[in-house]
Amino acid sequence: xxxxxxxxxxxxxxxxxxxxxxxxxxxxxxxxxxxxxxxxxxxxxxxxxxxxxxxxxxxxxxxxxxxxxxxxxxxxxxxxxxxxxxxxxxxxxxxxxxxxxxxxxxxxxxxxxxxxxxxxxxxxxxxxxxxxxxxxxxxxxxxxxxxxxxxxxxxxxxxxxxxxxxxxxxxxxxxxxxxxxxxxxxxxxxxxxxxxxxxxxxxxxxxxxxxxxxxxxxxxxxxxxxxxxxxxxxxxxxxxxxxxxxxxxxxxxxxxxxxxxxxxxxxxxxxxxxxxxxxxxxxxxxxxxxxxxxxxxxxxxxxxxxxxxxxxxxxxxxxxxxxxxxxxxxxxxxxxxxxxxxxxxxxxxxxxxxxxxxxxxxxxxxxxxxxxxxxxxxxxxxxxxxxxxxxxxxxxxxxxxxxx
Numbered sequence: 001x002x003x004x005x006x007x008x009x010x011x012x013x014x015x016x017x018x019x020x021x022x023x024x025x026x027x028x029x030x031x032x033x034x035x036x037x038x039x040x041x042x043x044x045x046x047x048x049x050x051x052x053x054x055x056x057x058x059x060x061x062x063x064x065x066x067x068x069x070x071x072x073x074x075x076x077x078x079x080x081x082x083x084x085x086x087x088x089x090x091x092x093x094x095x096x097x098x099x100x101x102x103x104x105x106x107x108x109x110x111x112x113x114x115x116x117x118x119x120x121x122x123x124x125x126x127x128x129x130x131x132x133x134x135x136x137x138x139x140x141x142x143x144x145x146x147x148x149x150x151x152x153x154x155x156x157x158x159x160x161x162x163x164x165x166x167x168x169x170x171x172x173x174x175x176x177x178x179x180x181x182x183x184x185x186x187x188x189x190x191x192x193x194x195x196x197x198x199x200x201x202x203x204x205x206x207x208x209x210x211x212x213x214x215x216x217x218x219x220x221x222x223x224x225x226x227x228x229x230x231x232x233x234x235x236x237x238x239x240x241x242x243x244x245x246x247x248x249x250x251x252x253x254x255x256x257x258x259x260x261x262x263x264x265x266x267x268x269x270x271x272x273x274x275x276x277x278x279x280x281x282x283x284x285x286x287x288x289x290x291x292x293x294x295x296x297x298x299x300x301x302x303x304x305x306x307x308x309x310x311x312x313x314x315x316x317x318x319x320x321x322x323x324x325x326x327x328x329x330x331x332x333x334x335x336x337x338x339x340x341x342x343x344x345x346x347x348x349x350x351x352x353x354x355x356x357x358x359x360x361x362x363x364x365x366x367x368x369x370x371x372x373x374x375x376x377x378x379x380x381x382x383x384x385x386x387x388x389x390x391x392x393x394x395x396x397x398x399x400x401x402x403x404x
Contacts, residue, residue, distance in 0.1 A: 036390035039152030045350025052322035054121040056100045057135035063099040066133040076285025088285040089325035094333040100140040106147035108365040116342040117349025120154035128180035149190040156192040156199040164207030174217040200225035211242035260312035271316040274305035279328035306348045
């Protein structure tokens with residue numbers, strides 16, 4: 001992680017990334033710029049690299065490969081109709097139930113992340129061939145990465161290697177997954193790195209359970225990733241002469257202070273965890289008995305989680321999560337708690353923005369949906385995105401005022 005890049009305004013040129021409406025043809029093959037074409041990242045007084053764990057697994061009845069049915073993660077096994085606000089969660093997104101591959105949703109989410117001081121996302125990933133009737137996991141992650149790059153954010157993969165348990169050749173499948181990651185993500189400047197190596201988290205290991213298997217998996221890569229495993233799982237990646245993992249990350253721990261002390265003594269890299277609460281819907285959704293709940297305490301739990309990471313002097317923090325509605329660990333805006341967790345992040349990361357800018361971004365999203373069939377207004381709203389992306393929200397508001 002480059003601290004200098006965090007503390008300074010970063011210009012990331014995104015010409016050619018589909019910012020429709022940022023230029024008009026002047027008839028001679030040239031272009032006249034109407035809105036900024038460069039993403040800017042805000043100054044943050046806190047140098048910690050703060051990321052949000054992101055779930056790319058939501059589908060609507062229009063996008064699901066199981067045609068006409070809402071995706072499992074909106075309904076679980078219950079008889080629910082997300083079209084009228086019934087979802088398998090105790091919480092409901094301001095946007096309503098959405099498709100994870102929707103470009104407008106992704107731009108909205110990435111802008112919220114940026115104005116909250118997040119550096120990017122750590123995305124739950126099920127392998128390179130994981131488009132199925134549960135979700136278009138692979139395609140949605142590619143769409144997310146496109147939005148991440150456009151916004152000037154960064155992404156890292158959290159590998160769900162438990163999928164390898166059903167593979168006839170787990171190491172062979174893992175190698176294929178690594179080749180895909182190297183081709184599509186690892187080499188990009190928008191992919192998170194540690195000391196020049198792509199950061200790769202694994203939710204376990206649960207599928208590759210020996211250090212030798214991880215060693216064999218990484219042999220197909222020219223640059224070995226910086227592997228960070230789930231807390232308590234380092235022995236499945238390191239040992240017997242093999243050192244594959246550089247550290248561990250924390251997941252769902254209401255009192256993490258002691259773990260941070262021990263982990264920093266053991267590992268080169270420690271990624272902290274911060275949750276807003278935990279209240280799953282599994283039992284109500286007919287999907288098992290569920291897990292231990294942690295009350296959000298009206299935001300006090302999240303405050304303590306952030307403070308623990310800061311007091312531990314961590315360089316990395318993963319907020320769990322941006323949007324796991326099934327487990328009730330969401331920080332993106334919802335009907336139940338509004339912008340609570342994003343404004344807390346703004347204070348923690350030290351950006352100069354507040355709820356006003358977050359509401360402006362939501363207003364932009366609403367207008368994009370409302371005028372999706374109006375080409376001229378869509379063009380103006382694409383210009384608004386350009387201003388928001390360049391940290392010029394006042395200019396975006398001025399344009400939006402002109403089309404309502």
